[in-house]
Amino acid sequence: MSHQHLAAILPAKGSRLEVTNRPTPGPGPDDLLIEVKAIAVNPIDWYQRDMGFPPIAAYPAVVGSDIAGIVISAGSSVSSAALQAGTRVSAFAPSFFKQGDPDYGALQTRVLVPAANAAPIPAKMSFTEASMLPMAVATVWSGWYSIGIARDTAYTAADKQGMLIWGGASSVGSAAIQIAKLMGFTVYATASEKNHGYLKTLGASKLFDYRSENVVKDIVKAAKEDGVMISSGFDAAGQLTECLEVLEKSKAEGTAKLASAIPLKDESPTTEGVEVKFVSAPGDEKARIEHFQFVFNVWLKEKLEKGEFVPSPKLKVIEGGLNAANAALDELKGGVSGVKLVLEV
Template sequence: MATHLAAFLPEKGQPIEVREKQTLKPGPEELLIDVKAIALNPIDWKQRDFGFAIANYPAVIGSDISGVVLEAGSNVSATFKPGTRVTAFAPTFFAQGAPDYGAFQQRPIIPATNAAPIPEYLSFKEAAVLPMAYATTWAGWSTIGVPRTTSYSPSDKQGLLVWGGSSSVGSAVIQSAKLLGFTVYATASAKHHEYVKSLGASKVFDYKEPNVEDAIIKAGKEDGLTFQYGYDAVGATQSCQTILKALKGDGTARLASAPHPNPDAPTIEGVEAKFVAAAVDENARKEQFSFIFNTWLKERLEKREIVPSPRIQVVEGGLHGINKGLDILKAGVSATKLVLEL
């Protein structure tokens, strides 16, 4: 029986342990991936420490991988024939930590809807940072009703606010919003302003400045922009709502919030904040992920219209470096994505 190494979470709040696991064959609509790189996300250390979205132990968690297709199920298209280089979103949340589907292992099972082939110009470590960021980005657009077919031109004067532009999700949101035709305003620390502009933001504001809300509102009015939509990547719902209220024009403005909005925070008339979530219905989620990965991400990478972001920091040790990487992430990083190479 074939085996591979996997990083198991034995119990809630315990260190992750690397040991052998049986290698399974993929189902009809699944892929078996030989993982080359894993990217870490803040939710990973929260799952380790607090048991979020885990039904049973031992569990295998983690979401972001890149690698090579070893085997494809009978119903999978030839796009994912063995040997294909891919980036993929491991469904650990929806599988509730079931060991076969977590990213923290050498050979996970991945739904084909959650994978995108990657061009040769992209390294495995670069490709690994894409899945969670763009799945969350597009879940946000769906949550607040931004159509997939959105295609504004600069003359439409449609602005979009991104709070937390140098974060993993924020940087993906900026690139996606720019491709949809929005004029993007973003916030970030002053040291990251030029980087965030390079991703497609028209103007970047220092969120640490005491009058940053007023500065954004003033700039939006001077530029003649209407902000019907916003995306809070880091948890600044009140500031985002204040800005959107001032710049929304007619109708209701909508804010996608990657962190859960504070339920006790006062609401602001004319602005609706919604928590970003993938489709609850399994079939709807499959369709959503198929669009994100099989179509949108595949095409954008082929055309070189997006770049991996933010900057990558490699954590040494492969699977054995996961606990160290999660501890670094827990302590806090800025404009940095931690990646392990296998």
């Protein structure tokens, strides 16, 4: 007997999502079949819906990356006792890497996710909170990978190593603040003033209003007063010119490195002494699986167990479950600040 489940499918490029039944797949050897309880939406979801970018191989497709739920069954090669049936997990659905393959997109009630992309969540964490984690955490760690920050980086305050994070109140920016702080960086972040107090609680050392015309000067001055060199940065907001200027003026000897969450173009600004890399996970599939295994099965699992990493920024539930998927993507497209939009399924 074939099982069916509800999914918000994308019937064609540029069309609206439609909620319908589709057949429930069984997990491949390395996959988990997950009963989805909450889905967080990301800009890439509306890009795929409205523009078919990143590329979608065939329609109907299912888009979306961020889920939390319960493992229904694990594939034959999944040996981890931490990811067996009944486990509550936060997981990164690989719709983006699978070009919209409908079995692997987040916006449905049953989804396949590689076991490498899942982390068990503590009993006290809600599914809505847990759904906010995967894309943000994966993007930050892919940024570190892109610019060569080692996984085991562990500075102390005495090392005076600074990290610039532009767009600190975004989902990715707020995760970057937490992860950089855990690695021992002194974090200089930009955000709207109303979010400064909150971002301090996540580990930002100094906050700056990106709207200020003196923002670059102010960051450079603060780092100088602190005796800190800022040789690494993460641009979560697409403010490349300002990021380059800060790094150029605040870096140690040698080349500073900036990870950009926004794709780079031929006409993107450049500065001597600062190398910019677009955030991307390893291109080779084997290396990518190993990268995600570290990020989710090892790092995130441990940090959640210890309570050292929290879902951020603020959570906003959009009522209506899968039927509200278009509304959630429309709201995100219109622009949000300091919140992550989540659907409860």
